[in-house]
Amino acid sequence: MKDELNYQICSKTVLDTTVPDISFNENGECNFCDYYQALADRTINRDPATKRKEFDKVVGIIKQEGKGKEYDCVLGVSGGLDSTYLALLAKEEGLRPLLVHFDNGWNSELAVKNIENIVNILEYKLHTYVMDWEEFKDLQRSYLKASVVDVEVPTDQLIFAALNKIAFKYKIKFILAGNNVATESINPAGWVYKNKLDLINLKSIHKAFGSRKLKKLPRLGQYERYFYEVIAGIQRVNILDLIDYKKADVKKLVEEKLHWKDYGGKHYESIFTRFYQGYYLPVKFGFDKRRAHLSNLILSGQLTREAAIRQLIEPTYSQSEKDTDLDYVVKKLGFAKHEWEQIMTASEVSHEDYETENDAKHKVLFVLFRLAMFVPIRVLRFLGILYMPIKIDTRW
Numbered sequence: 001m002k003d004e005l006n007y008q009i010c011s012k013t014v015l016d017t018t019v020p021d022i023s024f025n026e027n028g029e030c031n032f033c034d035y036y037q038a039l040a041d042r043t044i045n046r047d048p049a050t051k052r053k054e055f056d057k058v059v060g061i062i063k064q065e066g067k068g069k070e071y072d073c074v075l076g077v078s079g080g081l082d083s084t085y086l087a088l089l090a091k092e093e094g095l096r097p098l099l100v101h102f103d104n105g106w107n108s109e110l111a112v113k114n115i116e117n118i119v120n121i122l123e124y125k126l127h128t129y130v131m132d133w134e135e136f137k138d139l140q141r142s143y144l145k146a147s148v149v150d151v152e153v154p155t156d157q158l159i160f161a162a163l164n165k166i167a168f169k170y171k172i173k174f175i176l177a178g179n180n181v182a183t184e185s186i187n188p189a190g191w192v193y194k195n196k197l198d199l200i201n202l203k204s205i206h207k208a209f210g211s212r213k214l215k216k217l218p219r220l221g222q223y224e225r226y227f228y229e230v231i232a233g234i235q236r237v238n239i240l241d242l243i244d245y246k247k248a249d250v251k252k253l254v255e256e257k258l259h260w261k262d263y264g265g266k267h268y269e270s271i272f273t274r275f276y277q278g279y280y281l282p283v284k285f286g287f288d289k290r291r292a293h294l295s296n297l298i299l300s301g302q303l304t305r306e307a308a309i310r311q312l313i314e315p316t317y318s319q320s321e322k323d324t325d326l327d328y329v330v331k332k333l334g335f336a337k338h339e340w341e342q343i344m345t346a347s348e349v350s351h352e353d354y355e356t357e358n359d360a361k362h363k364v365l366f367v368l369f370r371l372a373m374f375v376p377i378r379v380l381r382f383l384g385i386l387y388m389p390i391k392i393d394t395r396w
């Protein structure tokens, strides 16, 4: 239990001592305020003309590299606000994305409807990537049984794996991503597993608790990443950081142009995510992820602290919705009542208690692998046998 005597909340945001290792300066501002400021200063707070120039340059490169191909980029759509807006922006800029929707079995009807609207109104092609449900379920069950905090790793990792796989199949060099500093750069360590793409950690957790082999799910470990990035030359581009990204304006715009409908909370387009953020994390781990999302909006000047505090007073769920989702999720994942109770009462286990990519053994092997590839890759590029990527640096 948290020590209530030592409770403190940031004087500028709504992050508080439910964040492990949070610290405060003499003005009562937390370390995330500094973190955000530094990040924003080197990304979104730069001079608008400079950003616009960079944006046009990036769009130009994507078009140039996509000449003669059916698509010039891949765009993952969840039905959420960021990816919906990205789809609209791509259209306005004359890009030709292949839309990919990732179906892990948890999409809300509203999310599906939102995606249908994007596809129909903007006349895009949609590729729906359906995960093998039995394998995916086994993974999610493993993460819940393991008592680690970030049960969204399987989804996040497999989405990116699927996007890379599809980009490679269609010889597309760019993955447009909706990640952005203004609305989603505050992710306290301890609330998420930072290395979302750690396949070794995923396999280690699954090995301990899974009950079937993972054969059909796409893979994205460090070697696969090396293949996609270095050999195939596929890049992820966070284009939203190069424009003025204001949530309220964008929401209005996609509601108007794409009949987009709000589903209530950030990332609530998935029933599992809604349940995970609205019930599982607050009840089992004692924190409310909205604090991070709302603090992010305060820091980017899109919300007042007072409005954020008002929102936090509202429960994450209405009682009836919570009961419905709880029943649905537990059943869908095939847990018996007593198993679920065990999961909810078990103590937290760190992701690092399982094998990770950062373990010395894995690190050394990968360094050796990269060293061995260093010269051959450059020779093959020089000879024109291997694609030479034009580097776009928009990641943070």
Ligand SMILES: [Zn+2]
Binding pocket: 010, 011, 012, 013, 014, 015, 029, 030, 031, 032, 033
């Ligand atoms: Zn703060």
